Amino acid sequence: MRRRVTVATTGVAVLGLACLGVPFLLGNYGLHLLVLVSMYVALSASWNILTLAGQLTLGHAGFFGVGAYTSALLALRLGVPFPLGMAGGAVGAAILAAGVGFICLRLRGVYLAIATLSLVEALKIVVLNVPDFTEGPIGITLSPVFRGARLPAYFVMLGVAILPVLATVWIKRSKLHVIFGSIREDEGAAQMLGINTTAYKVFAFALSAFFAGLAGGFYPHYITYTVPDTAFNIGLSIEAQIMPILGGLYTVAGPVVGAVVLTLVGEYLRTTFGAANLLIYGIAMVLVILWFPDGLVGLGRRWWQARVPVPVREGVADVR
Amino acid sequence: MRKMTMAVGLGLLFGSLGMVLPVAWAAEEEIRIGAVWGLTGPQAGVSQEGRRGMEMAQDLLNKKGVLGRKIRVIFEDDKADPAVAVSAAEKLITQDKVVAFVGGVGSTICNAMLGAFEKYTPKPLGTLTGCGATTIEQRFGKERGYFFVHPWEYYYQTTMRDFLLSVTPRPQTVFIAHEDRLYGTSHSKMAEEYFKEAGFKVVARESFKSGAPDLTPLLTRAKAMNPDVFYWIAYGADAVLVTKQGKELNFNPRMYASTVQLGTQEYRDAVGKGNAETFVGITVWEPIAAFPASKEWPEVFPSTRDWVRDYTTRFKREPHYYSIMSYVALVATAKGIEAAGSLERDRVLGAMEKINTMTPMGPLKFSPSKFAVNHAFKQMMIFQWQKGEKVLVFPRDVASGMLMHPFPAWTQR
């Protein structure tokens, strides 16, 4: 037991120190990358929450976009400062997602995935076509948050990224873990056990979208400009799905590892291979799915189990 | 297999670590220029055109060198994503220590990149080809260090208005169609305003999704309104579709008009020679322009004819307006550095403001525009497709031929 605590706390402590300390050593480029990494951690970890409840969705770009536009419009029209705008964006995204979750209750598997994907496109078209309210395709310009200073911006985004990870830990330790698991495995059976699956699914949607909306709420203030194409960017939905799978689905660490590795590898490819970078990215994606079907965390765990005696291992199982 | 997967995983991990570690090898002998283009993604075609122009300029400049050094352009891909463009720009500043940014495409990208530069004092130098939206001019135009070489929206639309006023018999009604993002919307709003002021009746201003496989609903609708001018503002793919489907629907306005995407080789190849006949477009430059060689720097700014010949020989294709814009932008920046005699920002900036020369793209002198301090190439022209070739028809002083008007019905060609 003592050992278990030691391994867990040491790991978290080292990681925490790295997150808090390393940025002070970096220039604007490194800090910007860390902001993007944190943004992707937020997206992938929040997407993972929905997946824990068995909901296969591709709508995260929509939740992100609603967060971005709510926050940007609050700032533009009412002069609301960004922390409140972010909160507004998160709540807006959560409300929308609760509605979506309720409407899509009966959809399963890929039907849900495509329905949520179409939702992103539909939202984008709506935002484009009501310019009196949203500024439409002209976009919204905002003054740079913290006058463009990257370090405080990073700490805000880091905070945004940590929340869905903590939420995942909380879910894993509470009775939600069992409930979500049963919905994921067999929804009909879960219903028969007396679980109100509707309520839990809607809750999972709202919770997951809340964090995506929070990240979206910060984005336009950070980039200083937003148009529907960047806020409701289907690429974000895809990334939010790739990252947890690469890292390891249903785990706490998986989405984080996936987001960190993929963002940095993507940037490495971009700066190294020029116009061929996405080609290599695509090939790598195919190979990763073929070779590491259960992600990097799964790979790490297998390696760990093969080498490390059981008592020490126990600790990891909980922090994963 | 196990070992191999491990090796690949470790490789990926260390690769990413290696990138984060600041690697700064300052090679003193090179002058580094940053070029952020959308080399992958939806802007890849135009970006390749721009890149060709810059590569040509770089090679030519390096024959003699600038201040006894070589110019090295570092191309970065922005994937047409603003956040990635910011990554690229910050990398070029922090790691590569570039002297200036040259080139680029897309107003969204431009807005995000210049937005990221707001925190720097002084701001990086930029000779920018990708910023055409008036919102950018209003936001960043005051900065002396940004040299804009893309015409602002109002230069396009005032030219189109003046051209339509010069046409006899004068058209009365205009149907404006535009792609539904920043470019088309912003341009078409301005066009509607100017046209109405000038007394034209704008029967509709409608948007569509760029790259959509089908424009027949919009064209059928326009045909039913029977406008004198069908004017659309969109991209190359849309121009191809308007031409093909307009013909298929036998839609015969007196004039088909569009913007610069109508003049590309890509467009002509895609629709075939006869089909674009009598279509008119606005442009900032066409390979048929007849500007003489520069007196000051004839080796880098030859006459339009010689430049087009060199370009065509090298790349086996006709230059695009983005090729020449980015070519001129890079050469102008290099000449500024040369005249300044150093890489110091303020001196280069001062020297660039003094440039006054002829280029294959026309007279180059940075001067104020509505909101910007330094902007070049304000004159726009109207071209028309006649017998499969482009002919400049407006304004009169640059015209190389007469306007053919009205458009003969599809069935009579």
Add this chain to the structure above:
Amino acid sequence: MSLALLAQATANGLSLAGLYALVSVGLTLVFGVMRILNFAHGEFVMLGAYASFWLFTLWGLDPLASLAVVLVLMTGLGALIQTTLVKRVLAAPHLNQILLTFGIAVTFQNLALLLWTGDLRAIKVWYSASSLTLGPVSLSLGRTFGIGLAMILTGLLYLLLFRTEYGRALRAVAQDPEAALVMGIPIQRVYILAMAIGAAYAGAAGVVASVSMFTYPLIGFLFGLKAFCVVILGGLGSVFGATVASLILGLVESFVGTFFAQGSSWAEAISFVILLLVLLLRPKGLFGVE
């Protein structure tokens, strides 16, 4: 709204529906048989269009003739992708399958970009921008070729599915792969057949696109997203459903675009709303099996 306009809008809608049907029939077949949503399906359209373009440009092969070559090439490509890649994720979760095919899509898009540049390409033959005038209605020849092709290919698929041994095998596997295996149906070969047909049909849509519109490396995404809507609306795995859904979306988009101010910018959103409404009432689409 005049009658002539109504007729023209209907004709426009039908030809759009033909294109949608060509793209989606193969996609729904692949899903029906393998339960895989192929995100690279749009890229098959793109590759078919490029194949047709190059056959025409390099060897002067008319698209009507090159169609046969493209069908063969794409059949081969589909079989290759099935045996080397997709086969290995059949047992994996849906997510892994989506990602694998998405990775294939990104690879093809960027391969096309590097090999053939980002330029637009189109074929110019006598029927590529010509039309047939029937009273007040103009029928585009290129797009009518698309409708014809969609009808012929869908008809052939029906014959295959309901009149041949292969078809029986395909349907058996779609209904219950395990039972099919027990009955001695070579299930892996059936999978290859499904993917090959899917790719070939998408390639045929590409040929139509190269004649009646254009192609460029990212065009697959445009078709892919719409094809997803079509097959989900029709019910995954139902060829008939995909045909009906193509008709609905094609006609709706044409009518909305023709008869409403700003219709062209809203048409797609309305398609998505229809999709969501239908799913609300029928979670498995119009003709999907529970």
